[in-house]
Amino acid sequence: MGRVAGVIAAADNAFGVVGVAPGVALYALKVFPETGGARTSDIIRALHWAVANHLDVVNCSFGGDDPSQLEAEAYQAARDANVLVIAAVGNDATHVRYPAAYASVAGVSAVDRAGNHASFSNHGTEVDLVAPGVDVMSTMRIGEGRVGSVLLENGIAIAAHPLEFSPINHRSGSVVDCRFAEPGRFPAEVNGNVALVARGDESPRDKADSAMRAGATAMVLVNNTSDDLPFRGTLGYRNARWPVGVSVTPNGGAAILGYTGTVRVDSYVTDYEASDGTSLSAPYVVGVAALVRALRPDLSAGEVLDVLLRTARDLGAPGCDELYGCGLVSALAAAREVAPERFTRHSRRRAIGH
Numbered sequence: 001m002g003r004v005a006g007v008i009a010a011a012d013n014a015f016g017v018v019g020v021a022p023g024v025a026l027y028a029l030k031v032f033p034e035t036g037g038a039r040t041s042d043i044i045r046a047l048h049w050a051v052a053n054h055l056d057v058v059n060c061s062f063g064g065d066d067p068s069q070l071e072a073e074a075y076q077a078a079r080d081a082n083v084l085v086i087a088a089v090g091n092d093a094t095h096v097r098y099p100a101a102y103a104s105v106a107g108v109s110a111v112d113r114a115g116n117h118a119s120f121s122n123h124g125t126e127v128d129l130v131a132p133g134v135d136v137m138s139t140m141r142i143g144e145g146r147v148g149s150v151l152l153e154n155g156i157a158i159a160a161h162p163l164e165f166s167p168i169n170h171r172s173g174s175v176v177d178c179r180f181a182e183p184g185r186f187p188a189e190v191n192g193n194v195a196l197v198a199r200g201d202e203s204p205r206d207k208a209d210s211a212m213r214a215g216a217t218a219m220v221l222v223n224n225t226s227d228d229l230p231f232r233g234t235l236g237y238r239n240a241r242w243p244v245g246v247s248v249t250p251n252g253g254a255a256i257l258g259y260t261g262t263v264r265v266d267s268y269v270t271d272y273e274a275s276d277g278t279s280l281s282a283p284y285v286v287g288v289a290a291l292v293r294a295l296r297p298d299l300s301a302g303e304v305l306d307v308l309l310r311t312a313r314d315l316g317a318p319g320c321d322e323l324y325g326c327g328l329v330s331a332l333a334a335a336r337e338v339a340p341e342r343f344t345r346h347s348r349r350r351a352i353g354h
Helices: 003-009 040-052 069-080 204-213 250-257 278-295 301-311 331-338
Strands: 057-060 084-088 106-111 127-132 136-139 145-152 157-162 169-177 194-198 218-222 244-248 262-270 272-275
Touching: 003 136, 003 272, 003 278, 040 069, 057 278, 069 084, 084 278, 084 301, 106 278, 127 278, 127 301, 145 244, 145 250, 157 250, 157 262, 169 218, 169 244, 169 250, 194 204, 194 250, 204 218, 204 244, 218 250, 218 262, 244 250, 244 262, 278 301, 278 331, 301 331
Parallel strands: 057 084, 084 106, 106 127, 145 272, 169 194, 194 218, 218 244
Antiparallel strands: 136 272, 145 157, 145 262, 157 244, 169 262
């Protein structure tokens, strides 16, 4: 199961992550070849299949800059056939891309854990809703995920992202501040310990090389973005002598910098991985739309979208705006609106003598 599918439908089995709508019937319609972009004809063919097979909601975690009249008509035909299409707006910090920019498609932008607009997320009047899109943990093909962490002696675990080509291992030691050290001149006390470095002009590979030459067993790279997300970078190539390298958010780096005890840096293989992008935001909204349609199959695609817009939590400027649309999608609020009887608390009568 890939990242997008996991956000929508990962099983609620007390293991790993849980999708927004576990148990939903999920169909994967392949429109992209192994390399290169999708052809408009293949996208239209997939939309026709969705309509012919009476699908309720379609997720489009892709986009392009050029509109197509034939494509626009196909998306409109899907809406007319009561199929709700939801699409990612794109990750270029610019205008909303197609198909999210079509009037018949609901566009979804990304926010971080604090509800702030993700700096990479596109924006415009075509944004309808926002959903999580920063450091989202989801499913991967078996054994293809990488997860990291920095564990403090007091039991606090700080989420981290393994740098590509970092050894799969764990190392412990004291944290040595190397953020301002000159290249190749890390302090001697980092030998056998953990080098704390900051993202900057030097590449992660150069920083790892300096850490390795100084004898550091692990390296923690602190990102420098306003989104408070880790840096998804690379060491360039495999080297058995690389320190175990991970990246943490600015807030995570601050917590590590102020810690004086021993830390353990982990980088391991798993079936899950965190990533960023509006391609992960759109399936959150798709999952909520699927829940609403399951609760109220009588609602049309347009009515389902209206419910999502009405029940979203307003963010940013009051009302709908170009960054947040009409707000953060809310599964609970949407479900309460369409099926209030599911949330009625019934009082229990007590028998005499009890």
